[in-house]
Every structure is written in C-alpha cells, then in structure tokens.
Amino acid sequence: ELKSIITDGDIRRALLSGFGLQSSIFVIKTNKPIVASTEDSVEQIAERFNEKIRIIPVVDKQNKVVDVYFRDKRTHIAVTNPLFDEHEIELLTECIVTGWVSSAGAFVTKFESMVADYCGTKYAVSCSSATSGLHLALLAHNIGPGDEVIVPSLSFIATANAVTYTGATPVFVDSHKTTWNIDPNLIADAITPKTKAIIPVHLYGHPADMDPINEIAKKHNLLVVEDAAEAQGAKYKNRMVGSLADIAVFSYFGNKIITTGEGGMIVTDDADIAEKCRVLRDHGMSKDRRYWHEVVGYNYRLTNMQAAIGVAQMHKIDNIISRKKEIAAEYSKHLEAIPCITLPSNMNWADNVYWLYTILIDTHLVDVNVEDLMQVLKQNGVDSRPVFPPMHKQPIYDTGLTLPLCEDISQRGISLPSAPDISDDNIANICKIIIDFIETNQVASTRL
Numbered sequence: 001e002l003k004s005i006i007t008d009g010d011i012r013r014a015l016l017s018g019f020g021l022q023s024s025i026f027v028i029k030t031n032k033p034i035v036a037s038t039e040d041s042v043e044q045i046a047e048r049f050n051e052k053i054r055i056i057p058v059v060d061k062q063n064k065v066v067d068v069y070f071r072d073k074r075t076h077i078a079v080t081n082p083l084f085d086e087h088e089i090e091l092l093t094e095c096i097v098t099g100w101v102s103s104a105g106a107f108v109t110k111f112e113s114m115v116a117d118y119c120g121t122k123y124a125v126s127c128s129s130a131t132s133g134l135h136l137a138l139l140a141h142n143i144g145p146g147d148e149v150i151v152p153s154l155s156f157i158a159t160a161n162a163v164t165y166t167g168a169t170p171v172f173v174d175s176h177k178t179t180w181n182i183d184p185n186l187i188a189d190a191i192t193p194k195t196k197a198i199i200p201v202h203l204y205g206h207p208a209d210m211d212p213i214n215e216i217a218k219k220h221n222l223l224v225v226e227d228a229a230e231a232q233g234a235k236y237k238n239r240m241v242g243s244l245a246d247i248a249v250f251s252y253f254g255n256k257i258i259t260t261g262e263g264g265m266i267v268t269d270d271a272d273i274a275e276k277c278r279v280l281r282d283h284g285m286s287k288d289r290r291y292w293h294e295v296v297g298y299n300y301r302l303t304n305m306q307a308a309i310g311v312a313q314m315h316k317i318d319n320i321i322s323r324k325k326e327i328a329a330e331y332s333k334h335l336e337a338i339p340c341i342t343l344p345s346n347m348n349w350a351d352n353v354y355w356l357y358t359i360l361i362d363t364h365l366v367d368v369n370v371e372d373l374m375q376v377l378k379q380n381g382v383d384s385r386p387v388f389p390p391m392h393k394q395p396i397y398d399t400g401l402t403l404p405l406c407e408d409i410s411q412r413g414i415s416l417p418s419a420p421d422i423s424d425d426n427i428a429n430i431c432k433i434i435i436d437f438i439e440t441n442q443v444a445s446t447r448l
C-alpha cells in the first residue's frame, strides 16, 4: 500500500541528522504527496505537474501501487550510450571483493573465450583498446619502417595511427559510394612494392566487401587486418565480422556496440600470431622465463574489472544488436520518402549492425548545411555527430591528396542518436525535426 514516497536524499539527510538504520522509516518527514484522481479533468491534472515531479506512482482504489511512471530526466538525447544493468555491477563487485582487479583473473580468459566463440575464431587476445590491438596485430606480422599499409581514408584516426606507430606508412584509399567503406576497385592502384597489408574498416557497422579485398591481398601476398571496432556482430555473406581475414580487432570504448569502458580484442585463427600478440601486450616477457625479455613489448593488457564488464556485455550483445537494427528500421520508415536524404546501406551480402545510424543530406537537391541541421537538433536537445573528416585531410596525414567520394560523404553525413535505449517516440521526434528543417529550407531556397 502506498504510504509516502522517500528518496535516497531523504534517507541520507535522516542518517546525517542522527537517525540510525534501526529507526522507523516514518521518522522521515516527507512532503504531502500531490495526488491526482482519474475523476479529475485533464486541466486539473496538468496543473499539478511541475518541474520537480520525477516519479508518478499509480495506485488503485485500495491505494495499492499498480504502476510507476518515471519522468525522463535527460535534458538531451545522446548519440549513443552504454547499456548496463545489475549484471555488470555484480561481476565488477566480484573483482573488487576478491581483489582480482588487475590483468590476471578469470574474467579475462572468460571474456576472451566468449568473444572467440561469438565470432567463430580459434583465438581471442584481449587488449587495452582497439588502437593497441591494431598496433599489436601489425607488429605480430613484422610490419615496420619502410612498409606501406592500405587503409580507407574515411575512418577514425586510430586506423592510420596504428600503422604509424610501427614506423610504416598509411596509404589512403577512397570510399565505395554506397557502403562508404574502402572501395575494393581502388586498392590495386594503391599497391606498390612496399605494400604489406590492407586494413578494411567496417564503418558504422556495415561490413566492407571482403571477398574482392581478400582476393587482391592473396594475389599480392598482403596481410588483411579487419578494423571491426564499430561492427561486432555484423555479418558478411552470413559470416561473422572478425572471422573474415587474417586477423581482426574489436573496440570496447564506451560508445561502441558493447563496452568495457576502454578495451579491445584481437581475434585470429593463427596460433603463433595469437601467441606473439600475447607476448607483445605483456612487455614482451618470455612465456618460459619470468622477467626475461627478448623483444620490446608494451603494456597493452585489459584488466579483470574491464573483462568482468565485457562478460556481462557479451550476455546482452544480441539484444543490443537487434535493438540497433530496429532503431535503423524505425529511422528509415520515417526518412525513406524524403527525396534529399540518403539512408545508410545494407547490401544484399551484408548484415549491418547500424552502430550509428548515419544519413547523407543530398545538398545538390536541397540547400541545407549539415552543420546548421546539427545546430537545430542541438537546440531541440538532440545530439548528433558529423561523419569523420577523411584522414588524408587531417594535418598529420595531409599530402595534398584528393579522394572525392569520402570527402563528399564526410561533408554531407550526419550520425543520429542510436543508443539501444532510445524510444521509438524519440526517433519519430528527431525525424520530424529533420524533415521540418529540410522542408523549411527547401521553401526558402525555392523562393530565392
């Protein structure tokens, strides 16, 4: 039966004012509840609402609680956020209670085997980030100074930086016009006698077209590293991303499909390479003799605490991905009829996990600036994200190269809120803001 409502703040204040845990809950004086009845008019009910009301319990005639509504406290809708529940807290608590907080511990091996099983590879080696994972994957294949590695220019900077860390040179290739991933037809032209590897990226959750990439690689004897940081769970011709090339890397940064706070995973079927990655991630320490070093290694380990979160996240990855797909379908339902919006692709050979639902505004059809649209969304409490600026245009990699497709995609692209817990109503509202903005600008430009 509903007597009253108290908050954690009320309990804290009661404890501070001298009451103990054995005191009756009724020592806490609360404000009289604001009550509305089903007999009241809508106006009467509306009058009782104010900014301070956060929780609305619904009671029946006997004063029994039958439902509870929470006012949405968020003042803005994020582009994405992690999805946690008691499971992460429970496993993390286990690390703290048992003292297994560092990089040894049962959760590390458990998380590694869960990820290997999930993507169907023989080995998984956890590491501190996808960036360190890419670095290790290249080092384990002896890539270094004087070598060239082909990467798509349209990616997060880490793809190229991992190449640079080894002393090798990233060589940038333009995007495919539909998938926005590296265009396999442009790879051959970028190959030189120095080329040692290709790193296709599965951008925004859509797999790169791996068969032609692997074919070119085979022909020129090149290593293929999948940068699957944004695409765990995506499939290419019914095969899991991560199992499509020599070696692959996932990211567990806070905004990725699943997260460990910071973290990464290397997956491969090659036992020797997996072992090399393990040695290099742990200061290069010999497996046979402790504190004995034959190579210069790194401290790139994942902690047991991070892995504990990872284990809990792996239990919900399928739910997260199916919600991501629903979110994409929901956006597409509202936006597909709008002629000046290009929706994200899902090729018939692909199973896109829609890490971030990203659209292009067709600026040749409508006089709309993506930055202005982002501003309008922001004013309505909606966060959005520009598409990555191409890496060949960044001060650290700019050699005056022009890659027209990725430059165009980058200028016209915008990623919309894609957190697994966004509501369909919020998606509808976001689409309405976008459509209104485009229509207003269309009218304005026609008038001119």
Ligand SMILES: *Cc1c(COP(=O)(O)O)cnc(C)c1O
Pocket (backbone or CB within 6 Å): 128, 129, 130, 131, 132, 155, 156, 158, 159, 201, 227, 229, 230, 250, 251, 252, 253, 263, 264
């Ligand atoms: C996030 C990301 C990375 C880097 O991941 P970290 O775990 O933050 O190092 C690398 N490549 C791509 C494509 C990414 O999106």
